[in-house]
Amino acid sequence: MHSQEQIEGWKKVTKAVHAKGSIIFAQLWHVGRVSHTSLQPDSDAPVAPSAIRADTVKVFIETGPGEGELALPSEPRALSTAEVKELVQLYAQAARNALDAGFDGVELHCANGYLVNQFISEHTNHRDDEYGGSLMNRLRFLKEIVAAVSEVVGSDRLGVRFAPLFESTDEERVYLGLVERDPHSTYIEAIKVLNEAGITYLSLAEADWDHAPDLPEDFYQEVRALFNGRIMYAGRYSVEKARRVLEQGHGDIFGFGRPFIANPDLPERIRNDWPLNVIDSATLYGGTDKGYTDYLAYQP
Ligand SMILES: Cc1cc2nc3c(=O)[nH]c(=O)nc-3n(C[C@H](O)[C@H](O)[C@H](O)COP(=O)(O)O)c2cc1C
DSSP states (O other), X not given: OOSHHHHHHXXXXXXXXXHTTOOOEEEEOOOTTSOOGGGSGGGOOOEESSSOOOOSXXXXXXXXXXXXXXXXXXXXXXXXXXXXXXXXXXXXXXXXXXXXXXXXXXXXXXXXXXXXXXXXXXXXXXXXXXXXXXXXXXXXXXXXXXXXXXXXXXXXXXXXXXXXXOOOSOGGGGGGTOOOSSHHHHHHHHHHHHHHHTOSEEEEEOOOSTTOOXXXXXXXXXXXXXXXXXXXXXXXXXXXXXHHHHHTTSOSEEEOSHHHHHOTTHHHHHXXXXXXXXXXXXXXXXXXXXXXXXXXXOOO
């Protein structure tokens, strides 16, 4: 969401979505340390709260035109305090660009071990300025980007996504949310920041791999009690699970990721109880139309 060319490109997408009577939010995503020198301007180090390398995730790098491979992220360099403040302004500019491109609102990606999550986490933030140390300091970057973007789009058009992880038996998964020493207090305090800012929805990404742990019941309940906006859950949800969590009163909206990729007509299939296409995970992150635009709608 940087250049005029990108804004013009996204206008085609938002127009097509509006023509079908739907709405579309832009998710603003900064990967922070989950990057590689070959992807950075002037082959510089990626930037992060602290110079701590991500070692349980791989990044996709280009090895030639149209070709690439997975590589370990490069060691990041720590942002200066002035650079953190500049980044807050960059988020505001990206939000302005999103509105220019016709998006109805903006979501801040604060999940899955990317930049904002790196500021929140005690594992990746060892700063000694006002953006590090205490939990309140580690939440400062979140608070500032929420305020700056709210000013541009309005808090009623702003959502935030977190991925609170409470346990992980699988080291490989830790990058997805970074398991804090006290995840409950960390995320309850973070959600208080969002509630005070009056954002319109909170999106909570749950663990989404096979046999992943559910969020603790008391966490679901406390989130509902303290957050006044809409709450969205996603992460290996079935229609049955969505119904159950809705009936329990924990959530208002449920997100489907992979089922939507494999089923272009997912709402109709759910409404009519039609069977679902099975996802081909080999083509999930591919660069062609295969597995992207070639899943068929249901033929009754
Ligand atoms: C190909 C692919 C790309 C994704 N990209 C993003 C993304 O850009 N931002 C994000 O917040 N989540 C992203 N996710 C995670 C999904 O939003 C969702 O949380 C996850 O797929 C679990 O839901 P599911 O079990 O219904 O697929 C992505 C998932 C997949 C499979």
